Amino acid sequence: MSSSGYRPQSVSEVLARGIVSLAKYIESPRTDAQLLLSSVLGRDRAWLVAHSDSFLSRPQSERFGELCEKRATGMPIAYIVGTAGFYGREFVVNDKVLVPRPESEVLVDDLLAYLRTRLDPAFPKQLLTVLDIGTGSGAIACTLAAELAAVTVEGVDISLAALKVAEHNARRFNVFAKCKFRFGDLASGIGDRHFDAIVANLPYIPTAAIPKRPDPLSFEPHEALDGGPDGLALYRRLLPTLPPLLKPGALVLLEAAPPTIAGLFEIARASFPNDEIAVVRDLSGLERYVRVLTAK
Ligand SMILES: C[S@@+](CC[C@H](N)C(=O)[O-])C[C@H]1O[C@@H](n2cnc3c(N)ncnc32)[C@H](O)[C@@H]1O
Structure with missing residues (x-):
C-alpha cells in the first residue's frame, strides 16, 4: 500500500476484477476485459498472459x-478502444461510423477475386475503378485499395463525420492517393462515369426494428442502420440509378441480411432483368448479399 x-x-488481479464487473452484463467478460486492458496498457493479449x-x-x-464501466452499458468494444479489425487491418472507428463487420469480408473476397479476373496482363498500367456507396469507416474501400495495386476506389457517404474517419483510415493504410471520398446521397452526382464494380452496404434495418439500449446496435449511428419502413428505402432509390454507371461485365454487390434480403433481390432483379443475379451466403450460412454480374 x-x-x-x-x-x-x-x-x-485487475483482470479478475474486470471480469467480475462485466460478467453480469456481457456474454464474453474475459475476452472483453483482456481487450480493454490491452488497450489501456498498449500491449496485446499475449503480453497480458506472459x-x-x-x-x-x-x-x-x-x-x-x-x-x-462503459462496456457494461453495452457500448461496443470497438467504440471504447477506438479500433476494429477488418480483413486483417485495424481500422480507426468512432461512434459516427458503423463498426465494420466480419460478415462484410465475404464481399471483399468476392470483389477482389472478380477484379483480378478483369486485369489484362497486356495492359500493366490498367486501373480498375470501384464505387463504394455508404462507405462509412472506409473499411471496404481501403481494403480493396490496399489489397489490389491496380484499383482506385471512390467512397460516398451522406455523413461528413464518417467521411473524415474514412479519410483517416486511407492515410493510415497508405491508400489515400487511390481512394477518393466524397459527400453525396447514394449515387447522385457521380456523373457520366463507368465503374468495373459497385459495392453498397447501405442501412437495411426496418426503422421499427432498430434495437434500443443496452443493445450494442443502439450505440451505432442511426443513419448507418435505418433502412426506412421495410428496410429497403435506400436500396429502392439506389438500384434504378446503377445500370448507367457500370461498364459491360461489371459486378454489383449489395449487402443486407434476412429477412430484408429477399426484397432486395426482387428490387435488384427489376433493375437488372437480363443479368446474372444471385443471393450469396456468408461464412455462417446466412444470406448476406445480392450479387449482380452484368452482361458483357
Ligand atoms: C451500414 S453502414 C456501412 C458502412 C461501411 N460500408 C461498412 O461496411 O462498414 C451504411 C453507411 O451508409 C451511409 N448512408 C446512409 N444513407 C446514405 C445515403 N443516402 N447516401 C450515402 N450514404 C448513406 C451511412 O452514413 C453509413 O456510413
Whole structure:
C-alpha cells in the first residue's frame, strides 16, 4: 500500500476484477476485459498472459475501471478502444461510423477475386475503378485499395463525420492517393462515369426494428442502420440509378441480411432483368448479399 492509500494491483488481479464487473452484463467478460486492458496498457493479449504478475500504475488501473464501466452499458468494444479489425487491418472507428463487420469480408473476397479476373496482363498500367456507396469507416474501400495495386476506389457517404474517419483510415493504410471520398446521397452526382464494380452496404434495418439500449446496435449511428419502413428505402432509390454507371461485365454487390434480403433481390432483379443475379451466403450460412454480374 502506498502513502496515498493505493495498493498496486497486478495484471491478473485487475483482470479478475474486470471480469467480475462485466460478467453480469456481457456474454464474453474475459475476452472483453483482456481487450480493454490491452488497450489501456498498449500491449496485446499475449503480453497480458506472459506478464500476469506485472503491476499497473494507479492511472492505468483507474482507466481500466472506467472502460469496464462503459462496456457494461453495452457500448461496443470497438467504440471504447477506438479500433476494429477488418480483413486483417485495424481500422480507426468512432461512434459516427458503423463498426465494420466480419460478415462484410465475404464481399471483399468476392470483389477482389472478380477484379483480378478483369486485369489484362497486356495492359500493366490498367486501373480498375470501384464505387463504394455508404462507405462509412472506409473499411471496404481501403481494403480493396490496399489489397489490389491496380484499383482506385471512390467512397460516398451522406455523413461528413464518417467521411473524415474514412479519410483517416486511407492515410493510415497508405491508400489515400487511390481512394477518393466524397459527400453525396447514394449515387447522385457521380456523373457520366463507368465503374468495373459497385459495392453498397447501405442501412437495411426496418426503422421499427432498430434495437434500443443496452443493445450494442443502439450505440451505432442511426443513419448507418435505418433502412426506412421495410428496410429497403435506400436500396429502392439506389438500384434504378446503377445500370448507367457500370461498364459491360461489371459486378454489383449489395449487402443486407434476412429477412430484408429477399426484397432486395426482387428490387435488384427489376433493375437488372437480363443479368446474372444471385443471393450469396456468408461464412455462417446466412444470406448476406445480392450479387449482380452484368452482361458483357
Ligand atoms: C451500414 S453502414 C456501412 C458502412 C461501411 N460500408 C461498412 O461496411 O462498414 C451504411 C453507411 O451508409 C451511409 N448512408 C446512409 N444513407 C446514405 C445515403 N443516402 N447516401 C450515402 N450514404 C448513406 C451511412 O452514413 C453509413 O456510413
